[in-house]
Amino acid sequence: MNIELEEVLSHEAFRRAGPVIRAGAAFVPGRQVRWVHSSEVMDIAPLLSGGELLLTGGVELAAASAKQRRQYIRDLAARSIAALGIESGGPLKTIPADLIQTAEAYELPLIELRKVAPFVQIAQSINSLLVTRSVDLLRQADVLSQNLAAELANGGGLKELLQLLARQIPADVTVLDGAGTVIEQAMAPAAAETRSEGDLPPLEFDISQRGTVTASLRLCPKRDGDSSWAQVVGDRAASILALALHGRHAPDLVDVAGKELVRSILGGVQGQRLRQLCRTAGMDPDDQFVVVLGRPLGAGCRWAGVERLVRKHQTKAIVYVQQQEMVAVAALPAKRSRARRATLLSELKAGVVDQPQVLVVGPVSAGIADAARSLAETRLTFDLAPAGTGPGSVIDADAFVIERLASQASGDEAIHHVVDELLGGLIAHDDARRSRLLETLDEWLASGCNTAETARVMHLERQSLYNRLEKIFELIGGDPRGTDRLAGLHLAARLGRYLRSS
Structure with a gap:
């Protein structure tokens, strides 16, 4: 509310x-x-x-x-x-x-x-108003849920349920499948034409069956409606619509095998059973695969939009939601797997901006037997992501390959020796002066030694960055551009930042 x-x-x-x-x-x-x-x-x-x-x-x-x-x-x-x-x-x-x-x-x-x-009084007054209205909305939603359940019990189908929702919100109501195709829809009273400019932004809700997002509910509230009311109603209605869809579109053997395949990957199952499930789900177990992992950040997190993007270009994809995690497993064409993964990453970044969720696109796995490893690396990337990663972030596991390697060998003294050998003086300076030279060096090297881009990313004035780089060069033995030291320094900088954060 x-x-x-x-x-x-x-x-x-x-x-x-x-x-x-x-x-x-x-x-x-x-x-x-x-x-x-x-x-x-x-x-x-x-x-x-x-x-x-x-x-x-x-x-x-x-x-x-x-x-x-x-x-x-x-x-x-x-x-x-x-x-x-x-x-x-x-x-x-x-x-x-x-x-x-x-x-x-x-x-x-x-x-x-x-x-x-009087901050306390302001907070108490406004927050109390929010709570009171939320309780009222929930009570009204309970009544509407009962009406929807009664309609379903009396033989009403998906069309009748959507018509009831359209009247009560009021809103244009649509149910779409995973590919975005309309399954059924109903228009708000006296608004059978397309939405006008004055209407409220559309809301979307996942419709899940046995852990899999099989469809989505889209509500387009009218201007005289209440978006908060539509939000509460959509949350409640999705589960009832799932029952109506089950009777109309019962999951087939391919759907059931797909869900069981993801559950088996989550459980670490290997061997022939995994390959058999993969074939039954319509995928070649020797294809290459990519795992996409999603976690919600706050209320209102929906996965249907992510599912459509994952399915858009992939040969076959399975999306599974369990508790507070979305897991998608997508098959990639063997000859263009890296290019297809790059396209998926790009479209996810453009498609989930400002959504209350964070996604990680995992490394490509060589066959379904390697999918569990890809999932583990994807989860590890979540743990390594910077603190405060905001809503709508899409993280590339490939960008964290050094940190992933270091986390699995953090007890290896060789890593500490490499960092100390190349950047010991710089890190000591950071510790003594509470400066950010290590971070600055890493960002500068990651940008391809692009000073303007580094200043933009770090929100620094250009001259401030020049001053930092001058001190960095002094501490690391000179400007590394045009030398064979760049790769080693970048590796040490990334490892150093990981070791300090852990």
């Missing part, structure tokens, strides 16, 4: 703080607030999951540099918070221009609170 930011701004408890929008005013209409939270911690972003209205008294911001304040805004925007409220007149006398400019650039509403802001 969310509440619009505009309603929060007009709430009596919030108006007492004298709010004025200083940046991102154009992005306030329609902005949804999921919760109100207050914190003075500058690195709070990794603890947020999106939709928060964050309130701060500005204590740490007043002491921070302009660079730190800009990074603070960028980090919050990356977590998709609803808005940032900053109290002025205390430690932070006025809102710095750098904060306002960065918030505007990153489309983050920034609200100045010009009076002493």
Whole structure:
């Protein structure tokens, strides 16, 4: 359950703080607030999951540099918070221009609170309102679920269930198969034509049968409807629609074998049984395969869109959802397996932007017998991913091959010796000065020694980066460009960052 930011701004408890929008005013209409939270911690972003209205008294911001304040805004925007409220007149006398400019650039509403802001009262008032409305919606959803169940019990089919949903939300309602083909649909009352510009964004929900996402429910709420209501209804309706679909599209032997194949890979089964299941599922056990692993980040995580992307170009793909994890196993053509994997990676990155999930595309496996190893490497990549990896991230396991190797041989003294031999002085400097020269060297080498790209990735001024590189070259024995030291230094930098993080 969310509440619009505009309603929060007009709430009596919030108006007492004298709010004025200083940046991102154009992005306030329609902005949804999921919760109100207050914190003075500058690195709070990794603890947020999106939709928060964050309130701060500005204590740490007043002491921070302009660079730190800009990074603070960028980090919050990356977590998709609803808005940032900053109290002025205390430690932070006025809102710095750098904060306002960065918030505007990153489309983050920034609200100045010009009076002493009772954060506790504001949070209690708004959060209580959110909880109360959530309870009311859940009660209404219970009634609708009962009506759907009664319709199904009385012989109603998928069409009748969708018509009931379309009336009650109101919304245009569509059920699609894994390839995105329409199975059945129903239109909202008096809105049998295509959606207008005033309608709310569509919502999508997984329809699962025995652990496999077999279809998806798409709701297009009308402007006079409530998107929060549609969200709750969609969550409840999906399981009932799965029953209706089961009678209409009962899983065949290929579907059952596919699900059992993924469960067997998860369980480490090997030998003839795995090969037999693979053949029954319509795949050659000697083909090459890629595993895609997905984990949710917060509420509203849906896998149907991911499934469509995985199935789009692959010879055959099986998608299986268990508890808090999605596992997809896709067969790749033997002659172009690397190119097909690269296409899949690219399309996933473009297709899941801002979705509350993180995906890892695993290494190519040589045959179904090697799929369990690929799955293990994919899970390991999840563990090695940087802290605070945001929603909509798609991680390439190939980019973590050095870290994966190091994690499995972290007790090997040879790794520590290589890092110390090439970068011992630089790491000692980082430890003594609390600097970030190791990270800077790694990013610079990863960019192909591209100074402009490194400055962009690390949010550094060009001159600041030049100063760092000058110190790095001093500590590692000179500029490595044009020498045969580049590969060894990059390996040592990656290993060094892994050893320090672990």
